[in-house]
Every structure is written in C-alpha cells, then in structure tokens.
Amino acid sequence: MLTQWWQKNRQRFIAHYCQHCSLPLESRVHPSSKTWLLCHRCVAALDIPRCRCCGMPSTIATDFCGECLASPPLWRRLYCVGDYAPPLSTYVKQLKFQQQLRQADMLAQLLSNQIALNVEVITYVPLHWRRQWWRGFNQSEWLAKALAKRLNIPCIAMFKRVRATQTQRGMSRSQRQKNLKNAFQLSGLVNYSSVAIVDDVVTTGSTVRQLCKLLLDAGAKSVDIYCICRTPDPVSER
Numbered sequence: 339m340l341t342q343w344w345q346k347n348r349q350r351f352i353a354h355y356c357q358h359c360s361l362p363l364e365s366r367v368h369p370s371s372k373t374w375l376l377c378h379r380c381v382a383a384l385d386i387p388r389c390r391c392c393g394m395p396s397t398i399a400t401d402f403c404g405e406c407l408a409s410p411p412l413w414r415r416l417y418c419v420g421d422y423a424p425p426l427s428t429y430v431k432q433l434k435f436q437q438q439l440r441q442a443d444m445l446a447q448l449l450s451n452q453i454a455l456n457v458e459v460i461t462y463v464p465l466h467w468r469r470q471w472w473r474g475f476n477q478s479e480w481l482a483k484a485l486a487k488r489l490n491i492p493c494i495a496m497f498k499r500v501r502a503t504q505t506q507r508g509m510s511r512s513q514r515q516k517n518l519k520n521a522f523q524l525s526g527l528v529n530y531s532s533v534a535i536v537d538d539v540v541t542t543g544s545t546v547r548q549l550c551k552l553l554l555d556a557g558a559k560s561v562d563i564y565c566i567c568r569t570p571d572p573v574s575e576r
Contacts, residue, residue, distance in 0.1 A: 356380055358425040375444055376425065384420035384448070393418045393540065393568035411543060412550035413535075414560045415456075419448045422539055422569035430538050430566055434477045442477070445566050446484035453489065457532040457562055460486045461496040463545055464522070482536035485564060496533070497549055498525045522548050528556040540565045 354363055356377035363377050389396050389403035393416035396403050402410075420426050426445075433441040462482035470476050479495070486493035501521045533553055535546050540563060550561045 375429070376448075380425065381448065381451075384426065385452075386420070388418070388568075390415055392416055392543070393563070393565070394570065395421070412547055412554060412561065413563050416540065416563040416565065416568065417449065417453050418540070418565045418568040419445070419452060420567060422541075422567040426567050430477075433480070434473075434538060437474065439475070439480060442480040443484045446481055446488055449481075449564060449566060450485055450488040453564065455489055455491070457534040457560075458491065458530045459532075460489070460491060460493045460534045460536055460564070462493070462536040463549065464495070464497045464499045466499040466501070478537050481538060481566065482564075485536060496525055496528065497522050497552070522552060524552050524556055528553055528558050531557075531559040532562075533558050533560075534562040534564050536564045538565065539567045539569065541569055 355361065356363055356379075357375045358380045359377060361377050361379065387396050387399040388394060389400055389406060391402050391406040391414075392411055394403060394405075422430070429441045429445055432438040433445065460482050462476070462478040465473070465476045465478075483493050499521055500523050535549050535553075537546060540546060543563075546563050546565075550563075553561050
C-alpha cells in the first residue's frame with residue numbers, strides 16, 4: 339500500500355516528473371521546466387497566438403485584434419500564461435481554494451517568462467476584508483509579490499475593496515460591471531506613471547477595467563495587466 343501511495347504522489351515531493359503528462363522533467367536542458375511541476379513540452383503547449391492587447395486567442399499573434407481596434411480596453415497590454423484549462427486551472431484552484439500557497443511561485447515563474455517589463459511598479463486586485471478574512475489570504479497578492487520578486491520591481495497595495503460584491507461566477511459582462519460599480523477605491527496617491535495590475539483569472543475584464551480607470555483618473559499614464567489565465571468562459575474571476 340505504501341508503494342502504491344508513493345507511485346501516485348511522488349511528483350508532489352520530487353520534481354523529476356511532469357505532473358501534467360508524467361514525462362521526465364529536463365531542467366538541465368530547458369530552464370523553463372524548473373517550475374517544479376511542468377515539463378518544457380507542457381509549458382510550450384500553453385504558448386498559443388494571442389492578441390497582445392486583450393490577451394484573447396487569435397489566429398496569429400497580433401498587437402490589436404479587431405475587437406480591440408473597434409473598442410480599445412483601458413489597459414495598454416495584457417500578459418497571461420494561458421487559458422483557464424488544465425493544467426493551469428488546476429494550479430489556480432489549488433492556490434485559491436486549497437491554500438496551496440507554494441503554487442504562487444510556480445505560476446509567477448510561468449508568467450514572468452511571458453512579460454516584456456515596461457512598468458515601474460506592480461499592484462494587485464484586492465479582496466474585501468470579509469472575504470480575505472474567510473479565505474485567509476489574497477491569491478492575487480501572493481502572485482503579485484512572487485512576480486515582483488522575480489522581476490525585481492516594487493509591489494505596492496494601491497486599492498481597497500470598499501463594498502462586498504456577489505461572486506461573479508456565471509454573470510454576463512453587463513452583470514459583472516453592475517456588480518462591481520463603486521466597489522473599489524485607491525488607497526493613496528498614485529506616484530507612478532506606469533503600473534501593472536496582477537490578477538489570477540481575467541474573464542470579461544470587468545474587475546481590472548474598474549481598477550485601470552481609477553489609476554488613469556489619478557494620473558497614471560499607462561496600465562498593463564498581468565494574469566495567469568485569460569478566458570472568455572463564464573468562470574469566476576474572484
């Protein structure tokens with residue numbers, strides 16, 4: 339029985355096998371596989387053509403897709419690791435709902451590989467104090483701090499969530515916008531011209547759009563979005 343348990347769970351303790359495909363890790367040849375969990379093949383499979391502005395999948399990599407040209411978002415560029423699907427969705431859920439905080443560093447490493455750094459500071463999407471008290475932590479804060487350490491730039495809390503909102507799972511874009519109206523405030527003066535906002539999952543972009551507007555109205559010149567997953571599916575952002 340112990341042997342069977344070890345064969346099933348050894349990947350959690352020894353980073354020699356990819357947890358997604360079970361093939362051996364090749365960290366000495368491929369530095370990107372030093373994510374503890376994923377081999378370079380699975381990491382490469384996450385990299386699909388996207389619009390660099392909104393982060394949505396596209397036929398070819400492009401600076402602006404048709405939707406962004408027709409209706410530009412408030413942010414300058416969105417960086418993500420991949421869609422909200424295994425293996426990324428598994429690790430995000432483990433971080434967010436199972437308090438496996440070690441996943442934050444691995445996910446931050448994957449995200450840092452995608453970023454062309456062009457900001458002065460990193461901040462993150464806040465939780466309402468009651469939700470953070472219930473969960474015990476803010477997953478976006480953990481991701482932001484791990485990412486800031488890798489990118490060697492400051493991570494500063496710039497927002498506070500002043501109104502508790504309903505979970506956004508299953509809401510449409512208009513419902514999310516209404517749900518988030520007046521939910522955030524800046525926690526102080528904005529003394530930076532370029533800022534990156536970190537979130538775990540961006541779906542409709544309603545959350546980060548509200549935060550972008552606050553920063554731009556306060557004098558920031560540009561805002562980038564850093565997220566683990568970018569997806570059009572109606573999954574919960576918070």
